[in-house]
Amino acid sequence: MFSSIASLQPRQLAAQVLNFALVLSTAFMLWKGLSVFTNSSSPIVVVLSGSMEPAFERGDLLFLWNRGMDTQVGEIVVYNVRGKDIPIVHRVVRRFGGGSAPLQLLTKGDNNAADDTELYARGQDYLERSKDVVGSVVGYVPFVGYVTILLSEYPWLKTAMLGFMALTVVLQRE
Amino acid sequence: MSDSHISPYSLNDLKNTTDDALGNYLRGLHFKQDNSKLDFRLAIGYTAVVIAAVTFVADYKLGWDATKNGTAVAVAAYAVLNGVFTYWLYFVEKGLIFEGNREGRKISLASRTKKHTPTYFLTVTSSSNQSRELECPFTTWFTEDGYFVAKPFQQWLASTVDVIGGADVKSVGKSEAESSVVPEAESNGTPSASGADAKSKGTKRSKKKG
Numbered sequence: 001m002f003s004s005i006a007s008l009q010p011r012q013l014a015a016q017v018l019n020f021a022l023v024l025s026t027a028f029m030l031w032k033g034l035s036v037f038t039n040s041s042s043p044i045v046v047v048l049s050g051s052m053e054p055a056f057e058r059g060d061l062l063f064l065w066n067r068g069m070d071t072q073v074g075e076i077v078v079y080n081v082r083g084k085d086i087p088i089v090h091r092v093v094r095r096f097g098g099g100s101a102p103l104q105l106l107t108k109g110d111n112n113a114a115d116d117t118e119l120y121a122r123g124q125d126y127l128e129r130s131k132d133v134v135g136s137v138v139g140y141v142p143f144v145g146y147v148t149i150l151l152s153e154y155p156w157l158k159t160a161m162l163g164f165m166a167l168t169v170v171l172q173r174e
Numbered sequence: 175m176s177d178s179h180i181s182p183y184s185l186n187d188l189k190n191t192t193d194d195a196l197g198n199y200l201r202g203l204h205f206k207q208d209n210s211k212l213d214f215r216l217a218i219g220y221t222a223v224v225i226a227a228v229t230f231v232a233d234y235k236l237g238w239d240a241t242k243n244g245t246a247v248a249v250a251a252y253a254v255l256n257g258v259f260t261y262w263l264y265f266v267e268k269g270l271i272f273e274g275n276r277e278g279r280k281i282s283l284a285s286r287t288k289k290h291t292p293t294y295f296l297t298v299t300s301s302s303n304q305s306r307e308l309e310c311p312f313t314t315w316f317t318e319d320g321y322f323v324a325k326p327f328q329q330w331l332a333s334t335v336d337v338i339g340g341a342d343v344k345s346v347g348k349s350e351a352e353s354s355v356v357p358e359a360e361s362n363g364t365p366s367a368s369g370a371d372a373k374s375k376g377t378k379r380s381k382k383k384g
Contacts (some may be wrong), residue, residue, distance in 0.1 A: 009197070011212055018219045025226030026256065032229060033249045041238035173190050 020169040040066035040135035045078055045087055046145030051109030052076070052089060059146040062089060064135030070098065071105060071129055076137040079107065082121040087134060090116055096126060103129035182320040188312045189287050191322050192294055193271040195315075197285065199328055200272055203341040205281070207274040215262050222255040269297070281337045298335050317366050 008016070045151045047060040055064070055076070064078055071092055072075060078089045093115060094106040105128040108115035117125060127133060151158050180187040201207060229248040232241045263303045269284040282299040299305045315327035319349045325345075332345035339346040 008194075011209060014216055015212065018216060018223070021223045022219060022256075022259075025223045025252070029226050029232060029252045032233070032245050033253075035218055035238070036242070036246045036249055039242075143177065173186070 008040040016170050016173065018151050020166055021173070023165070023169055038065050038067065038135060040064045042078075042087065042134055045089065046148045047089060048149070049110050053111045054090070055110055056140065057142065059143050061141040061145040061148075062137045063141075065138045066133070066135035068136060069097070069103070069129060071133070071136060073101065076144065077105070077107065077127075078134040078137065079132045080134060081119060082124055082132065084121075088119065089114070090136065105133070106131055125147060179322075181319040182312075182316055182318065185287050185289070185292070187320075188316065189285060189294065192253055192312070192315070192327070194326060195324065196285075196331070199324070199331070200274065200338070203276070203338070205272075205274040205276045207272065209265050209273075211262075211270060211273065215259065215267065218255055218259045218262065222252050225252050225255070240288050242362075246289065274371070276337070276341055279337050279340075281335070294319060300337060359378070 029067055035041060035042075035150075043064050043066075045062050046062065047056045047058055047062060050058055062078065073092050073095055076089060076091050078087050088107075088109075090107040090109045090112075092105050093108045094104075096104040106115055106117070106126050120127070151161075180191055180222040182188065200318060209322065210244070225248050229241075229245055232244060269286045270282065271285050271355055272283045273279075274281060280301040286295045286297075287293070288295070293309050294312055296308045296310075297305055297307060315323050323368075328342065329345045331345060332342045333339060
C-alpha cells in the first residue's frame with residue numbers, strides 16, 4: 001500500500017501532502033468564511049440539552065445569524081455565560097435598553113421553570129446583546145448534530161476519522 | 175521487471191505507473207526536467223495552506239472578536255489563491271507529466287485516459303510548439319498480472335517520439351506495438367521518419383504472460 005508513495009519523486013510527494021493539507025485548510029476556511037458572513041464566532045451549533053423542548057431537541061443543528069442587533073422578545077438566541085465556554089440556546093423573554101442605550105436581554109428555556117438568572121455569572125443579571133450573544137437562530141436541521149455530540153464525547157473518534165482521511169487522500173493519486 | 179505489481183483493471187494505477195516510468199526513463203536518458211509549472215502550483219498551494227494555518231493560530235490565541243477583520247481578509251486571500259490553483263491545475267498543467275529538454279531540444283508530455291478504455295493517450299509537444307497525440311494500449315507494456323515491463327514501453331516511445339529516439343537509438347525501430355499517430359496540428363510538421371516506419375511494420379501484440 002505504501003509502495004505507491006515510496007517510489008515518488010520528492011516534488012510529487014509534496015504534491016500529495018499538499019492535497020491533504022488543502023482538504024483541511026479549505027474546510028477550515030469555509031467555516032471561517034461562514035463566520036465572517038454571519039458575523040458570529042460559531043455560526044452552526046448543536047443543541048446539547050432538552051431545555052428548549054419541544055422546539056429543539058438534543059442533537060439538533062442550529063444555524064445562527066448575528067447581524068440583527070435589535071433582538072426582539074420571542075427570538076431564540078445562543079449566548080455564552082461570561083467566563084465559561086458553554087453556549088446556551090434559550091428564548092428572549094425581556095428586553096432592557098435598545099435605541100441609544102446598549103441592548104440588554106433576559107432569557108429563559110421553554111422547558112425550564114425559571115428564567116436564566118441562575119445560569120448567568122455571579123453578579124450578572126442580564127445579557128449584553130453586543131458582547132454575550134453569539135447569534136439568533138434562523139434555521140435548524142433536526143438530529144444531524146448527534147455526530148458532533150459523539151465526536152466530543154468520544155475524542156478518539158476525531159483522531160481516527162482524521163487519520164483515515166489522511167491515509168486515503170495521501171495514498172490516492174487521481 | 176519491477177518487483178511490485180498493480181491491478182491491471184485499475185485505469186488510474188495503469189496511468190500513474192506509466193507516467194512514473196516515463197519520467198524515470200527520460201531522466202535516465204539525461205533529459206533535464208523542467209519543474210517550473212509544478213513548482214508554481216506547489217508555491218500557490220502551500221501559500222494558501224500557510225494563510226489558513228496563520229488564521230487558525232491567530233483565532234486560537236486571540237479569540238474571535240480581535241481577529242474578525244483579519245480573518246475576513248484571510249478568507250478572501252485564500253479564495254483567490256485557491257482559484258488560481260484550480261485554474262493552473264486544469265488549464266495550464268492540463269495532464270502534464272514531464273517537461274524538459276536535452277541537447278537544446280525541448281519536449282513536453284501530457285497524458286490522459288478515457289473511461290473504460292485501456293489505452294494510454296500521450297500528447298507530445300516539441301520545440302516547434304506542435305502537438306500530436308499518440309495512443310497505445312496498456313497491454314503493450316503491462317502483463318496480464320499487472321507487472322510493468324520497461325522494454326516495450328521504451329521501444330514504443332523511442333520509435334514514435336523522435337526527440338526520445340535521438341537519445342535512445344538502441345530502442346528505435348524495434349517496436350512491434352500497434353500504435354497510431356493522431357496528428358492534432360493542422361499543418362503537417364516534421365513527423366519522425368522512424369515513427370512512420372514503425373507504424374507500417376506494426377503487428378498486433380497479444381497479451382504477454384509475465
